[in-house]
Amino acid sequence: MPITVKFFAAMKEQTGKDEERLPIGSMATVADVWKAATGQQEMPEHTLCARNMEYVQPDEAVTDGDEIAFFPLVTGGAL
Amino acid sequence: MPITVKFFAAMKEQTGKDEERLPIGSMATVADVWKAATGQQEMPEHTLCARNMEYVQPDEAVTDGDEIAFFPLVTGGAL
Amino acid sequence: MKIMLAEQPFEPWQLVAEHQRLLDAGGQYGAATVFVGSMRDFNLGDQVQSMFLEHYPGMTERHLEKIAQQAEQQWPLLEVLICHRVGQINPADAIVVTAVWSAHRGEAFEACRYLIEELKHRAPFWKKEQTADGPRWVAENTPAE
């Protein structure tokens, strides 16, 4: 199963990417997924990462079938 | 103008009085009003006093036409 | 600012909704905090069948207004609404609503809490509960829990 990669908010606009699927290949961590999905770009400071919808650090290990997401700091609702 | 005296809640039941009007006579303070209205009874501990709808101490001076009220500790709304 | 005493049951959320519709401030308030106190069927270990809430007409309204004014002085509020039931009250009935509208959430929470605490400690209301053992006056206000 491939890895699903998602980008949200400003990060979607900056990378020009929304969602894609990548074979896991030699990717071992969330940071590796970022590099593979963005063509080796550096991950911007304050990027938040989620693995299967839970917040994780970039060094979190990934496995086949994972959903990995990248997004900026959240900005909540109102007020 | 007479002084209007009001009793509320448990104090109304204890004194058997609701509202009455008294000539000011020799009454000088709120405590004097209590004594005149209740037939010289002692004022129970924790009695709250109001003069013209503002909380006052029993030694507050009274003048003709005042509305004086006596009541127990307030017990608010819900919850 | 709006202060109301209600002799009859009222629907607190509808009251708040209607009051908000009258506010000419849409887009200005980012925050509204509302507290509704309702009658419980249980107090001090006993089942309570109903309650009579006595008040001091005139002084009660005056003190509710004063409490609302003090909240408006202490925080930058756009609007304050207080509505308090009086008289005969049944379990699950709304007894009191305190509502605050402001630009930001911090002041809305603090002012709303202030209103209900001050109201419980200063406004001339007295509760008489009807239990299986007969009526009883509630002795003093409950501490905030």
Added chain:
Amino acid sequence: MKIMLAEQPFEPWQLVAEHQRLLDAGGQYGAATVFVGSMRDFNLGDQVQSMFLEHYPGMTERHLEKIAQQAEQQWPLLEVLICHRVGQINPADAIVVTAVWSAHRGEAFEACRYLIEELKHRAPFWKKEQTADGPRWVAENTPAE
């Protein structure tokens, strides 16, 4: 516990009233505290014409549920309701409702405040504002004020 995401405008007080009617707990809750966050027409010194609230479908619901569960573990609550708008939002529209029912007022206030603070800091929502100068992403969440 009820968690909702709303794609369309909703009337927050009506939502709370309807949810309360469904609660089989009349006479048990003495306290309800509700926070409603609405869209302001002004932010960071600029007039804001509208806003798009992006979210992460799936993760958002999961985190709102987690926040509600944590509140229920921390305080003795009878019910928690969270409803959050997503998508295109206009000034004065309700964005978020957090509502808590409990026996006493202290826990209702604390838990309601906890919900909105956690929600702002942890739930995956991003605001893009439309101003006269064009669209802009809001950089990070505002501190509680």
